[in-house]
Amino acid sequence: MKKQEYTEKQIRMARYAKALGNPARVAIIDFLARQETCFFGEIHEQLPIAKATASQHLSELKEAGLIQGEIMPPKVKYCINKENWMEAKALFGEFFGQCVCKNRQCCG
Amino acid sequence: MKKQEYTEKQIRMARYAKALGNPARVAIIDFLARQETCFFGEIHEQLPIAKATASQHLSELKEAGLIQGEIMPPKVKYCINKENWMEAKALFGEFFGQCVCKNRQCCG
DNA sequence: TGATTTGTTCGTAATTTTACGAATAAATTT
DNA sequence: AAATTTATTCGTAAAATTACGAACAAATCA
Numbered sequence: 001m002k003k004q005e006y007t008e009k010q011i012r013m014a015r016y017a018k019a020l021g022n023p024a025r026v027a028i029i030d031f032l033a034r035q036e037t038c039f040f041g042e043i044h045e046q047l048p049i050a051k052a053t054a055s056q057h058l059s060e061l062k063e064a065g066l067i068q069g070e071i072m073p074p075k076v077k078y079c080i081n082k083e084n085w086m087e088a089k090a091l092f093g094e095f096f097g098q099c100v101c102k103n104r105q106c107c108g
Numbered sequence: 109m110k111k112q113e114y115t116e117k118q119i120r121m122a123r124y125a126k127a128l129g130n131p132a133r134v135a136i137i138d139f140l141a142r143q144e145t146c147f148f149g150e151i152h153e154q155l156p157i158a159k160a161t162a163s164q165h166l167s168e169l170k171e172a173g174l175i176q177g178e179i180m181p182p183k184v185k186y187c188i189n190k191e192n193w194m195e196a197k198a199l200f201g202e203f204f205g206q207c208v209c210k211n212r213q214c215c216g
Numbered sequence: 217t218g219a220t221t222t223g224t225t226c227g228t229a230a231t232t233t234t235a236c237g238a239a240t241a242a243a244t245t246t
Numbered sequence: 247a248a249a250t251t252t253a254t255t256c257g258t259a260a261a262a263t264t265a266c267g268a269a270c271a272a273a274t275c276a
Binding site for chain 3: 114
């Protein structure tokens with residue numbers, strides 16, 4: 001019998017994972033997670049990519065819910081979205097906690 | 109000054125995250141993490157996708173190092189790759205632990 | 217031996233991702 | 247008002263992802 005759908009958790013996990021599935025986006029989060037101030041320019045300075053590309057990656061992280069932006073003309077301030085960050089943290093925690101590897105022979 | 113490269117950790121994080129960036133692959137891991145036996149057929153049964161596609165997703169998970177396969181003619185047994193699983197777990201744990209959100213105002 | 221079971225690989229198509237420079241928009245500075 | 251600063255959006259191109267059915271390979275069963 002074929003499963004009809006994925007669970008909501010699986011879909012959300014995949015969504016967050018996908019957002020983190022690029023070194024530039026991981027680097028952006030690494031940076032944002034440790035900074036008080038986080039203007040676009042500062043973020044872009046950390047990355048070996050063009051401005052347009054950095055902006056695109058920030059959009060994807062925002063779309064995924066991991067970060068949020070606030071316009072402070074003429075700059076834009078970005079930061080971690082706390083609520084979704086916590087959700088992602090919990091999802092990944094649960095995900096990586098579920099393996100019963102230690103209790104069995106596994107392959108090989 | 110532009111950063112020249114991403115760190116090894118960032119690259120590895122992104123690699124694991126990317127592998128988990130699809131609901132089918134999350135579902136596969138969810139299943140494998142809880143099963144003693146894990147033949148291809150059983151895995152495929154859980155998924156709303158074609159055999160060829162399931163095989164492809166398993167390849168990607170294997171390539172990323174999260175799972176491993178063992179041929180048991182005429183079947184193929186898959187399971188979590190413990191060593192890399194632990195590494196990924198540690199990487200994600202560290203990643204999600206680094207946010208200083210709680211100690212600051214953040215955006216808004 | 218021939219048929220069946222099991223899973224991968226091939227060929228292909230549609231979509232998404234990643235990246236860049238140029239153009240643009242919005243506010244500030246001169 | 248004109249020039250500058252800041253960041254996004256546009257247009258585009260190359261590559262990767264996702265999906266499928268058909269063909270194939272490898273071992274077992276009848």
